[in-house]
Amino acid sequence: MAELQKAEITGTPALNGTYISEMDMWPFETQEFNRIYPFYDNLRAGKFTTTKCKKCGHVTYPPQVICPKCWAEELEWVELPQRAKVVTLTETQAGAPIGFEPPLIMAWLTFGEKSPLKHLLGRIIHCKEGELKEGDEVKFVTFSVPAHPIEVKKDTKICDRVFYAFEPVK
Amino acid sequence: MAQKKNAVIVGGGTSKFGVRQAHILDMIQEAARACANDIPGLKPADIDGLIVATTMAGRHSSALNTAPLVVHRLGLKPTSLCIRLDTLCAGSNSAVIVAKGMIESGIAEVILITGAEKVYMPQRWETNYTQLAVNDHDWDSAMGLGVPPPFFAMIAKMHMKRYGTTKEQMAHVSVTNYAYGDGHVNGHFAGRTLTMEQALEARLIADPFGLYDCCPLSDGASAIIVASEERAKAMSDKPLVYLRGTGQHATHSMSAGWPGDTLAEWPHLKKAGEVAFKNAKLTPKDMDVIQTHDCFTISEIIELEELGFCNKGEGGAFAASGAIGINGVIPTNTDGGLLVYGHPFGASGARQAIEICKQLQGRAIHQVKNAAFGLTHNLSGTCAQHTVVVYGKEPVK
Numbered sequence: 001m002a003e004l005q006k007a008e009i010t011g012t013p014a015l016n017g018t019y020i021s022e023m024d025m026w027p028f029e030t031q032e033f034n035r036i037y038p039f040y041d042n043l044r045a046g047k048f049t050t051t052k053c054k055k056c057g058h059v060t061y062p063p064q065v066i067c068p069k070c071w072a073e074e075l076e077w078v079e080l081p082q083r084a085k086v087v088t089l090t091e092t093q094a095g096a097p098i099g100f101e102p103p104l105i106m107a108w109l110t111f112g113e114k115s116p117l118k119h120l121l122g123r124i125i126h127c128k129e130g131e132l133k134e135g136d137e138v139k140f141v142t143f144s145v146p147a148h149p150i151e152v153k154k155d156t157k158i159c160d161r162v163f164y165a166f167e168p169v170k
Numbered sequence: 171m172a173q174k175k176n177a178v179i180v181g182g183g184t185s186k187f188g189v190r191q192a193h194i195l196d197m198i199q200e201a202a203r204a205c206a207n208d209i210p211g212l213k214p215a216d217i218d219g220l221i222v223a224t225t226m227a228g229r230h231s232s233a234l235n236t237a238p239l240v241v242h243r244l245g246l247k248p249t250s251l252c253i254r255l256d257t258l259c260a261g262s263n264s265a266v267i268v269a270k271g272m273i274e275s276g277i278a279e280v281i282l283i284t285g286a287e288k289v290y291m292p293q294r295w296e297t298n299y300t301q302l303a304v305n306d307h308d309w310d311s312a313m314g315l316g317v318p319p320p321f322f323a324m325i326a327k328m329h330m331k332r333y334g335t336t337k338e339q340m341a342h343v344s345v346t347n348y349a350y351g352d353g354h355v356n357g358h359f360a361g362r363t364l365t366m367e368q369a370l371e372a373r374l375i376a377d378p379f380g381l382y383d384c385c386p387l388s389d390g391a392s393a394i395i396v397a398s399e400e401r402a403k404a405m406s407d408k409p410l411v412y413l414r415g416t417g418q419h420a421t422h423s424m425s426a427g428w429p430g431d432t433l434a435e436w437p438h439l440k441k442a443g444e445v446a447f448k449n450a451k452l453t454p455k456d457m458d459v460i461q462t463h464d465c466f467t468i469s470e471i472i473e474l475e476e477l478g479f480c481n482k483g484e485g486g487a488f489a490a491s492g493a494i495g496i497n498g499v500i501p502t503n504t505d506g507g508l509l510v511y512g513h514p515f516g517a518s519g520a521r522q523a524i525e526i527c528k529q530l531q532g533r534a535i536h537q538v539k540n541a542a543f544g545l546t547h548n549l550s551g552t553c554a555q556h557t558v559v560v561y562g563k564e565p566v567k
């Protein structure tokens with residue numbers, strides 16, 4: 001009876017404790033599911049990278065499998081600037097998507113004239129509400145995010161994951 | 171070669187928009203019934219093409235291949251076209267572009283376009299969470315970009331900084347749209363009124379937006395009939411409203427590809443508008459009434475600029491001058507728009523088309539005198555794509 005009540009509350013007993021990738025808030029980062037997996041390997045090494053076209057020289061973000069400018073397949077990994085300036089920002093207290101702790105601070109960042117990456121929407125962490133100002137400098141920072149399982153024949157492999165954000169330069 | 175046919179919008183209707191106690195397929199049936207009420211000569215057997223515009227049906231209603239479900243529930247037997255289409259907030263407006271081409275080419279004769287969303291789930295968190303999947307999930311969404319207010323709040327801050335736009339000017343948009351919403355009983359906020367004081371004193375949602383600067387997310391469905399001129403005449407004696415020109419422009423999916431100098435410039439909308447006006451052989455000056463994507467008050471202000479109804483940067487002052495009112499230079503969102511009628515993503519474009527159809531047929535609730543030319547516009551995603559359709563009482567010659 002107790003079991004039945006629990007099932008009624010959780011809704012889909014068959015899925016209890018199951019990883020549902022369709023509801024995952026983070027990317028598939030592993031080689032099994034992504035051809036741009038070096039981006040995530042580079043994140044683990046503290047590097048912010050993307051792909052550059054060997055044919056036309058175009059640097060794109062996010063990294064790709066073909067160059068969006070000339071459709072060449074010959075691409076190489078290059079590093080991007082890790083410092084950016086806050087153009088404008090927004091702080092969310094209520095209504096942040098589940099998984100993002102309020103205050104959720106997002107900023108419109110610019111990377112300077114010389115950077116191939118001109119602007120980006122970046123999450124700002126390690127920062128209190130009201131602390132960040134327009135014109136402030138922020139820097140790239142990485143952190144781990146929850147791992148997920150994948151089936152490899154009869155075994156389960158656990159894929160560790162990482163992601164990036166920005167933090168104020170103090 | 172056979173001569174190109176003319177495509178017209180015959181009429182349409184919506185379900186009640188709001189937080190609904192209904193399944194997405196229930197609401198589509200309500201919208202189809204409302205559409206038939208609007209076009210007494212319409213028989214389901216006349217419909218040879220179906221386009222279903224929805225974004226969330228797959229995730230929220232477990233209805234990935236939605237069109238056959240609609241075929242079954244509406245008793246249709248389409249022979250020319252039966253598809254689901256998704257461009258998020260521009261779904262049914264995109265469907266108008268497809269329908270126009272299908273009818274002008276003679277492939278289809280009578281197309282039903284229905285747009286619908288079931289947004290609200292048994293637990294409210296799931297709606298916000300689903301929003302992570304409508305942006306560029308692995309990149310912007312992983313930064314926390316889900317529901318739109320934070321992104322558009324940054325757009326508003328930038329527009330205020332660069333062009334001096336004020337909260338009062340933005341409030342003029344919401345107050346005007348609430349006045350237009352009066353009488354539209356199916357609107358999400360039907361029966362509500364708004365004063366300048368209420369707009370300016372409302373609780374903060376995302377600085378600088380108060381509650382009334384933001385449109386609601388809505389459950390709801392809309393349905394319209396797009397047909398050849400000949401078939402339209404056979405099913406309705408109302409004035410013909412022609413689909414004159416369309417434009418759709420997308421430039422990116424995530425923030426790194428934003429095409430403007432800053433967030434306050436939307437060159438991709440400017441381009442979509444130029445293409446639509448060129449195809450329609452008209453200019454912004456020819457327009458009598460327009461429906462633009464007022465997901466936020468600032469959106470309507472920037473759309474007035476980029477679509478060419480005022481100079482860049484002057485949208486705030488233009489709106490506040492009364493230009494968007496019923497006796498203004500360009501009455502805008504005359505059924506209350508997204509701000510008041512509500513916003514079930516895939517349903518909004520067709521809802522706008524219904525209002526332009528009624529305006530040009532001279533039977534709108536807030537009728538613009540002698541309206542002959544009109545326009546609908548949707549943006550989709552985090553302002554990644556723009557869709558524009560131009561209508562007229564005469565076809566392009």
Ligand SMILES: [Zn+2]
Nearest residue numbers: 053056067070
């Ligand atoms: Zn290239």
